[in-house]
Amino acid sequence: MRLLVINGPNINMLGIREKNIYGTETYEGLISFIKGVCEKNDIEVEFFQSNHEGAIVDRIQEAYGKKDAIVINPAAYTHTSVAILDALKAVSIPACEVHLSNIYEREEFRHHSYISAACEKTFYGKGFAGYEEAILYLKSFLES
Numbered sequence: 001m002r003l004l005v006i007n008g009p010n011i012n013m014l015g016i017r018e019k020n021i022y023g024t025e026t027y028e029g030l031i032s033f034i035k036g037v038c039e040k041n042d043i044e045v046e047f048f049q050s051n052h053e054g055a056i057v058d059r060i061q062e063a064y065g066k067k068d069a070i071v072i073n074p075a076a077y078t079h080t081s082v083a084i085l086d087a088l089k090a091v092s093i094p095a096c097e098v099h100l101s102n103i104y105e106r107e108e109f110r111h112h113s114y115i116s117a118a119c120e121k122t123f124y125g126k127g128f129a130g131y132e133e134a135i136l137y138l139k140s141f142l143e144s
């Protein structure tokens with residue numbers, strides 16, 4: 001499985017930003033956690049993080065024909081971006097959405113995701129473990 005993991009705005013600030021919500025682990029820590037999961041499961045993984053909506057749309061489009069699965073934490077764009085939704089729909093690559101925090105127990109504006117409509121499943125409120133669950137879900141989804 002050729003997997004692309006996309007993280008949106010401010011995920012590069014993990015370990016610095018709102019530690020009470022996102023914890024003390026860094027973005028680099030997240031990357032090595034995911035690399036470990038992928039090594040164990042024989043998955044080829046590539047990472048992309050951007051604070052820019054258009055850059056995320058470009059990266060999703062580039063994945064067309066080259067990646068088998070996408071795990072995406074669109075961060076704040078979850079709640080605003082029809083463009084990222086449309087990009088995921090356009091490439092039709094099986095995708096899962098991940099949120100470190102439980103967006104449904106936070107401010108009301110975080111309760112709605114534009115991105116869910118293009119995803120097989122959403123994992124939220126489980127920290128790094130949500131990425132592992134999403135990856136394993138996509139692996140068995142593709143094998144079934």
Ligand code: DQA
Nearest residue numbers: 010073075076099100101110
């Ligand atoms: C987030 C939740 C979003 O509401 C927020 O804007 C983020 C991170 C999460 O991982 O919990 O930046 O996607």
